[in-house]
Amino acid sequence: MAFSWWNLRSKGPSDDETYAKQIDELREKSPIPSIWLFGKTGSGKSSIVQFLTGAEEASIGEGYRPETKTSRRFDFPDSLEPLLSFLDTRGLAEAGYDPRDDLRRFSQSTQLMIVTTRVADHALDSLIEPLRRIRKDAPERPVILVLTCLHEATGRVDVSEGADPFDSMSPLPSSLQSLVDEKTKQFAGLCDGIVPVDLTRIEDGFADPNFGGRRLKDAILAQLPHAYRQALLALKDTDGDPTSLRQKNSRRQILASSAMAATAGAVPVPWVDIPAVLAIQAHLAVKVARIYEQEITPARWAVLSSAAGSRIAVRFALRGALKFIPFVGMAAGAASSFAFTYALGMSWDWYFADLREGNLPDPDQLRDVFVEQLKRGHELWKAD
Numbered sequence: 001m002a003f004s005w006w007n008l009r010s011k012g013p014s015d016d017e018t019y020a021k022q023i024d025e026l027r028e029k030s031p032i033p034s035i036w037l038f039g040k041t042g043s044g045k046s047s048i049v050q051f052l053t054g055a056e057e058a059s060i061g062e063g064y065r066p067e068t069k070t071s072r073r074f075d076f077p078d079s080l081e082p083l084l085s086f087l088d089t090r091g092l093a094e095a096g097y098d099p100r101d102d103l104r105r106f107s108q109s110t111q112l113m114i115v116t117t118r119v120a121d122h123a124l125d126s127l128i129e130p131l132r133r134i135r136k137d138a139p140e141r142p143v144i145l146v147l148t149c150l151h152e153a154t155g156r157v158d159v160s161e162g163a164d165p166f167d168s169m170s171p172l173p174s175s176l177q178s179l180v181d182e183k184t185k186q187f188a189g190l191c192d193g194i195v196p197v198d199l200t201r202i203e204d205g206f207a208d209p210n211f212g213g214r215r216l217k218d219a220i221l222a223q224l225p226h227a228y229r230q231a232l233l234a235l236k237d238t239d240g241d242p243t244s245l246r247q248k249n250s251r252r253q254i255l256a257s258s259a260m261a262a263t264a265g266a267v268p269v270p271w272v273d274i275p276a277v278l279a280i281q282a283h284l285a286v287k288v289a290r291i292y293e294q295e296i297t298p299a300r301w302a303v304l305s306s307a308a309g310s311r312i313a314v315r316f317a318l319r320g321a322l323k324f325i326p327f328v329g330m331a332a333g334a335a336s337s338f339a340f341t342y343a344l345g346m347s348w349d350w351y352f353a354d355l356r357e358g359n360l361p362d363p364d365q366l367r368d369v370f371v372e373q374l375k376r377g378h379e380l381w382k383a384d
Contacts, residue, residue, distance in 0.1 A: 033224050034085040036106050038134075039116030040092050040127060044148035047199040048114065049074060049086050051213050052220070054248075064088065068101050077252040083259055092126045107138050112223045115191060118149040119179045124186060135190050142223050145183070145191040146216060150198040151206065153179050159198065160211035166196055167215075195219055247353065250291045254345030257284040258377070262338035277337050284345050292352035303363050307347040307370040308340070339377030346373040 037045045049060055053076045064072040071089050075082035087106055115131060117124060135143065150159055153176045159165055165172050172180070184194060197212030261280045285304055289296050296304070347370040354361040 032082055032085055033112070034087060034106075034110045035220070036110040036113040037086055037088045037116065038092070038113055038127070038131065039089075040121070041090065043116040043118055043121070044146070044197075044199060045088055045114075045116050047148070048116065048146065048197075048216070049076075051199055051210060052217065053077075053084070054252075068105055071102055071105070077249070077256055083252075083256045092130065103134060103137055107134075107141075111141065112220065113141055113143045114146055114220075115143060115187075116146045116148055117183065118152065119147040119176065119183065119196070120149065120152045128186065128190070131187075131190050142193075143191040144216075144219050145187050145194045147180065147183055147194065147196040148199070150176060150196055150211070151200065151204075158207055160206050160208035162207075164211075166212070193219055246291055246356075247349065250288050250349045250352075251346070253287050253291070254284065254342060254349065257281070257287075257345060258338045258341040261341035262334040262381075264337060277341070281341050281344050284341065285348050288345060288348045289352055292356045294352045294355050303361075303366065304348055304351065306363060307344060307351075307366050308374075335378065335381045338381050339374055342377035342380065343370050343374035346370075346376070 037048070039045050046057065046060060049055070050057055053060075055063075055076060060074060063076070064074045067073045067087060071087055074086045074088065076084050076086070087110060089102055113134070115127070117127060131143075154173045155175065157173045159172070159176065163170050171177075180194075180196065187194070195212060195216045197216055198206065198208075199211070199213060200206050200209045202209050257280050261277045264277050264280065285301075286296060294300075347366055350369045351361045351366055
C-alpha cells in the first residue's frame, strides 16, 4: 500500500501484519544488523546487550524468544523495526553441543560475532572447538573476543579507577596480564580483535561500572551499516536525558524507524522509496501514540501530518531528482529520510507527551519543534 499524507488524514496506517509484509522486501535488500553472541552461560552476554541498548535487564530477559533448540533472539527495541538483533547461543556448556544447526541458521544472517569469556575461565574447550568450525565456515565475518569479569583476576586492584591501562602505558596487574596473554594465545586466528571489559553493577562499588564499554561500542560501530550506526550512536543521548520511561521507549522507536527509513531512502531507484518511507513514518506515528496511550483521530492526524507542511513534498521531489546522479543521490536519499523521519517522530513525541499531560498542543509550536528536530536529525546523521 502506498501511503500519502493527504489520504492518511482520514485513514490510519496499516496494521502491524500488513506493514511487516510491506518492509520484508526492504529487509532482504538491506538486512538489519544481527550480532551473534557466542559464549557460555554467565560470561556476560546479557550485560553487553544491556550496555549497548540501555534497555532494562528485565525487559531484555522477557524480550528473548527461542530461535533454535540451543539459541534465542532478542530484537531491540522490537521485532518489527529493530535497530539491532542479538542471537544468543546457549548450548555451549552442554555435552555434545553440535554447532551445525546454528551454523545453518546464522552463518548467512549475522554480520558480526561477539565471543564472550570470563577472563579467569580456563575450561574453554566447549567454546573454542565450535568457534573453530564457525570461523572456518565464514572467515570473512568479523569476530570480536570480549574478555569479561576482569575484577575476578585483579584482587583488590580496581583497574577501572584512574587511567585505563588498556589505552595507556600503565601496567596491568600481573595476574590479569597473564590471563589476557593466555586468552590471546588460545584464540589466535579465531578472532579479529580482543576487547577487555568489566561491566558491573553500580552497587558493586567499582569506579567505572562500564569499564571498557566505549572500546566495545567503537569496535561494533565500525562494523554496522551507516544508518544503524548513526541511530545506535544517538542512543547515548536518549539514555542521558532526564526523561520518563515512556519518552525513552518512544525515542528508541524513533531511532529504529529513522534507520529503517534511511535504508529505504538508499534504494538507488528514483521515487520508489517514497511510499516505503511514508509508510514507515505513518506507522511510527501510531507507535508513538500507543506508547503515550493516545488515540489518533482524523483531527489529530491532520495536525500531526501538518508538522512538516509542504517541506516534505519539496524535499522528497528534490531527493528524487538527485537519485539520477549515482552515489550522490543515494547519500541524499538516506540522509534526508533519516533526518525527516527523526524530526517527525520527535515532533509527534512532543505532541503526544503534551496531550498526555492534559494540554492542547499548539500546531505552530509543533512545526517549530519539527524544524528544530530536523536540524538535529541531520546532525545525528553526520556524527562520528
